[in-house]
Amino acid sequence: MDTRAFKRSLHHSDRYNRRGFGLGNEVAGSLEQAYQSNLVASLRENGHELQRGRLTVLLAEAFGFCWGVERAVAMAYETRRHYPKERIWITNEIIHNPSVNDNLRQMGVQFISVDQGVKDFSDVASGDVVILPAFGATVQEMQLLNERGCHIVDTTCPWVSKVWNAVEKHKKHQITSIIHGKVKHEETLATSSFAGTYLVVLDLKEAQLVCDYILGKGDREAFLARFAKACSPDFDPDRDLIRVGVANQTTMLKSETEEIGRMFERTMLQRFGPIELNDHFVAFNTICDATQERQDAIFALVDKPLDLMVVIGGYNSSNTTHLQEIAVSRGIRSYHIDTPERIGPGNRILHKPLNQESIMEDPFLPAGHIRVGITSGASTPDRVVEDVIERLIGLSEAG
Numbered sequence: 001m002d003t004r005a006f007k008r009s010l011h012h013s014d015r016y017n018r019r020g021f022g023l024g025n026e027v028a029g030s031l032e033q034a035y036q037s038n039l040v041a042s043l044r045e046n047g048h049e050l051q052r053g054r055l056t057v058l059l060a061e062a063f064g065f066c067w068g069v070e071r072a073v074a075m076a077y078e079t080r081r082h083y084p085k086e087r088i089w090i091t092n093e094i095i096h097n098p099s100v101n102d103n104l105r106q107m108g109v110q111f112i113s114v115d116q117g118v119k120d121f122s123d124v125a126s127g128d129v130v131i132l133p134a135f136g137a138t139v140q141e142m143q144l145l146n147e148r149g150c151h152i153v154d155t156t157c158p159w160v161s162k163v164w165n166a167v168e169k170h171k172k173h174q175i176t177s178i179i180h181g182k183v184k185h186e187e188t189l190a191t192s193s194f195a196g197t198y199l200v201v202l203d204l205k206e207a208q209l210v211c212d213y214i215l216g217k218g219d220r221e222a223f224l225a226r227f228a229k230a231c232s233p234d235f236d237p238d239r240d241l242i243r244v245g246v247a248n249q250t251t252m253l254k255s256e257t258e259e260i261g262r263m264f265e266r267t268m269l270q271r272f273g274p275i276e277l278n279d280h281f282v283a284f285n286t287i288c289d290a291t292q293e294r295q296d297a298i299f300a301l302v303d304k305p306l307d308l309m310v311v312i313g314g315y316n317s318s319n320t321t322h323l324q325e326i327a328v329s330r331g332i333r334s335y336h337i338d339t340p341e342r343i344g345p346g347n348r349i350l351h352k353p354l355n356q357e358s359i360m361e362d363p364f365l366p367a368g369h370i371r372v373g374i375t376s377g378a379s380t381p382d383r384v385v386e387d388v389i390e391r392l393i394g395l396s397e398a399g
């Protein structure tokens with residue numbers, strides 16, 4: 001399918017909008033009331049540090065809402081204003097944050113239901129308004145909504161669109177896209193829908209398996225079994241790993257994406273030699289600035305003396321999970337929570353360790369003076385960070 005031609009024609013449709021409705025001033029008050037925080041604003045102005053009694057809070061230099069998320073949420077609020085009576089749907093969570101999604105529900109925005117990973121669009125009718133979230137939607141979903149006569153409000157972050165453009169360039173030049181991402185994540189599903197031939201690798205280990213195969217060290221059947229759900233239809237590792245380009249889910253660990261790029265470059269160099277390298281390997285920089293800034297900021301934060309970290313963000317938020325990984329990799333007691341209500345009652349916290357179900361820890365805050373580092377993922381509003389800090393202050397004063 002010519003996804004570029006489809007996008008071009010969709011962009012010219014009068015039922016498609018990707019720029020908002022010019023109602024920024026009208027929705028600013030509601031957004032500020034729901035998501036902004038005076039406490040966090042004052043922390044930003046005062047060196048990202050707060051001292052209350054025995055508690056010192058150190059806030060990461062970059063954290064919380066990125067501009068792509070702010071833009072998507074503002075567009076969703078504008079959409080409600082612009083279409084006060086129409087039914088409005090979102091193809092998925094607008095972003096991975098429970099409070100933001102709850103607020104939209106209260107505004108009458110409905111979420112497309114999902115059954116065993118399959119979305120059910122049967123209730124969506126012609127004339128309905130459908131919002132595509134910040135991490136995008138698959139080209140097949142866009143086609144379906146367009147053919148059904150829906151109004152489409154596309155909040156896909158331009159950084160995500162940039163990755164789609166990268167994989168479309170791969171497709172045009174018969175290059176296989178190696179996508180560093182989580183195969184079931186909505187953004188990676190969308191990106192792979194715009195790619196031609198592709199293979200999704202989760203981490204360095206999987207990338208190494210692919211590189212080994214390219215160098216003739218793999219077993220075909222084992223390879224096909226391992227990547228059965230992570231590649232384009234009819235993927236043939238002997239035919240489709242001759243020319244590769246690396247792209248990524250925008251919220252993956254930056255250092256890992258870069259290392260994967262280098263691994264493939266080295267592998268192609270080894271197999272085809274320096275003169276032919278450019279015919280067999282291409283890379284575009286598709287790591288988003290916001291993800292990079294938040295990861296750089298937590299690396300700086302964990303270098304300071306800390307007793308513990310609190311990482312705030314949705315449990316299905318990829319960029320938040322990577323922040324937690326960085327803290328854990330430095331041996332810091334780090335607690336990933338999705339809402340402030342996970343703290344308390346009493347000195348306890350219900351948190352989600354990496355790759356595990358949630359567990360309760362009681363007692364949570366130790367005795368004596370404590371230094372707590374805080375960061376939050378790109379989908380977490382400042383108001384949520386404020387509520388977490390208030391709860392920590394309350395606990396430290398009670399203890």
Ligand code: SF4
Pocket residue numbers: 066067068069134135157158159160250251288289290291319378
């Ligand atoms: S994290 Fe990056 S790619 Fe994702 S919405 Fe924010 S700015 Fe866009």
